Amino acid sequence: MIIAIIRPERLEAVEEALGAVLDEGDNYRITIDTVEGRGRQEGEVELFRGQQVRVRNVQKTRITLFVNDAYVEKTISAIQKGARTEPNGAVGDGKIFVMPVEEAVRIRTGERGGSAI
Amino acid sequence: MDATGTAAPVAFDAGSTAWMLTSSALVLLMVPGLALFYGGMVRRKNVLTTMMMSFVAMAVIGVQWVLIGYALAFGKTQGGFIGWDSTLVALNGIDMAKPYSDKGIPELVFVMFQGKFAIITPALISGAIAERMRFRTYLVFTVIWATLVYCPLAHWVWAADGWLFARGVLDFAGGTVVHIAAGVSALVLALMLGPRRDFKRGAVILPNNLVLTLTGAGLLWFGWFGFNAGSAVAVEHPAGATAGLAFTTTQSAAAAAGLAWMLMERWHHGKVTSLGLASGFVAGVVVVTPAAGHVRPFWAMVMGALASVVCYWAVQLKNRLGYDDSLDAFGVHGVGGILGALLTGVFCFTPVKGVLDGEFAQLGKQLLGVGVAIVFAGGATFLIASILKRTMGLRATEQEERDGQDLHVHGERGYHFDQT
Numbered sequence: 001m002i003i004a005i006i007r008p009e010r011l012e013a014v015e016e017a018l019g020a021v022l023d024e025g026d027n028y029r030i031t032i033d034t035v036e037g038r039g040r041q042e043g044e045v046e047l048f049r050g051q052q053v054r055v056r057n058v059q060k061t062r063i064t065l066f067v068n069d070a071y072v073e074k075t076i077s078a079i080q081k082g083a084r085t086e087p088n089g090a091v092g093d094g095k096i097f098v099m100p101v102e103e104a105v106r107i108r109t110g111e112r113g114g115s116a117i
Numbered sequence: 118m119d120a121t122g123t124a125a126p127v128a129f130d131a132g133s134t135a136w137m138l139t140s141s142a143l144v145l146l147m148v149p150g151l152a153l154f155y156g157g158m159v160r161r162k163n164v165l166t167t168m169m170m171s172f173v174a175m176a177v178i179g180v181q182w183v184l185i186g187y188a189l190a191f192g193k194t195q196g197g198f199i200g201w202d203s204t205l206v207a208l209n210g211i212d213m214a215k216p217y218s219d220k221g222i223p224e225l226v227f228v229m230f231q232g233k234f235a236i237i238t239p240a241l242i243s244g245a246i247a248e249r250m251r252f253r254t255y256l257v258f259t260v261i262w263a264t265l266v267y268c269p270l271a272h273w274v275w276a277a278d279g280w281l282f283a284r285g286v287l288d289f290a291g292g293t294v295v296h297i298a299a300g301v302s303a304l305v306l307a308l309m310l311g312p313r314r315d316f317k318r319g320a321v322i323l324p325n326n327l328v329l330t331l332t333g334a335g336l337l338w339f340g341w342f343g344f345n346a347g348s349a350v351a352v353e354h355p356a357g358a359t360a361g362l363a364f365t366t367t368q369s370a371a372a373a374a375g376l377a378w379m380l381m382e383r384w385h386h387g388k389v390t391s392l393g394l395a396s397g398f399v400a401g402v403v404v405v406t407p408a409a410g411h412v413r414p415f416w417a418m419v420m421g422a423l424a425s426v427v428c429y430w431a432v433q434l435k436n437r438l439g440y441d442d443s444l445d446a447f448g449v450h451g452v453g454g455i456l457g458a459l460l461t462g463v464f465c466f467t468p469v470k471g472v473l474d475g476e477f478a479q480l481g482k483q484l485l486g487v488g489v490a491i492v493f494a495g496g497a498t499f500l501i502a503s504i505l506k507r508t509m510g511l512r513a514t515e516q517e518e519r520d521g522q523d524l525h526v527h528g529e530r531g532y533h534f535d536q537t
Contacts, residue, residue: 053321
């Protein structure tokens, strides 16, 4: 399982990079959430009723992918390539987390393991 | 006079009647407009309560006005201080076929037009107390306030034998009766309630939906044409030239005020905000309200621009002083209303001349009106709220404030965007 937290505006580039390395082309499986939270990046400054307000949490996009072991490194490098701000990256570009999955079950057929992914 | 030269009773004037019916509906539209304007600025958890504080005025004051409000404000004068006429209770004694005074419109049309003003005025106050005042106390407050503050003040300033009217105080469409009264009362209530919990601890407070606020500002501006140009009927028969002047000054002042607020914000913060432009529009129509039928369009634009400058800094100053006027009801309506009432004495050219033409007498009269309205509305609000504080409690509980009042008071949430 690969979870990545990225800038919302980089989602398009990440999806394009993933499509280039995964077998299914544009039909690879992905879950996308809109999330907010904080890391090292500071929140945006907004103006409300004549006052500057620094929002504590930053809007981010979280993507979750389940891939078989052979595709883990390809997926990581594709996400990094797509999510990194040109040219050298910047605070707030996000993070990628990789973790093992105990079991996968396809609900329709009941098949399990790697072929269910 | 009829063709034979003998005095005939004033007949209905179809044009005036049609315009007053339209104006009455326009002024009522300002109440949902105000609800949207305020509702967009609070946090998501309080959007319904905040909008309801405007909407309920249509239900509560809508009944109060028909039952006794009109009799108190426009009934037979009792020494110039309050009206009363038992035949006007529930409007029972009004002959629907008889024109009102010499205005050429049915009295019921006049009753309805004035009633919309009575409805929106207490609703304006809700901007200062949003997100923390106990809802049922607010309801009781609006009824008592409309009866003991609005009706007498309307009688003093607008009834033909009201004591301030008799002294020549000019208030074309309600700068004193509506905006100063509501704005000052709003400030008193905000001070008595204390700041919101999150305001006190410096937490981030952001609006739930400024799109609603902008929509509301647009409706307010639109409705204000009824508010100001409709008020022309009180000064002429049949309505015409003065209504045209009031319409033009309203438009000009709002435009100039919006422009001035934009420029000032750009200079001060580096950005033009949508809420700033909307606030500018409102400040502009507020300031020109007492002056609409009394000043020329150019000076209306000057008044609008001045209102934006003064209200902008009043809103900034509030941040320094640390009181929590949640949505700037005092900063815009109170300050803009006071400024408008005084500037009316400076720029007026009809029916009397102002400082611009070297006549200082009118400015003195305007000062009297402003002073009386501040002291009376402020003092009466303090008394009413003090009694309510002891009997009903002014503030929502801490739990209600944390969770938001929508769920506790109404059992509803404004948004269910994540539901299918």
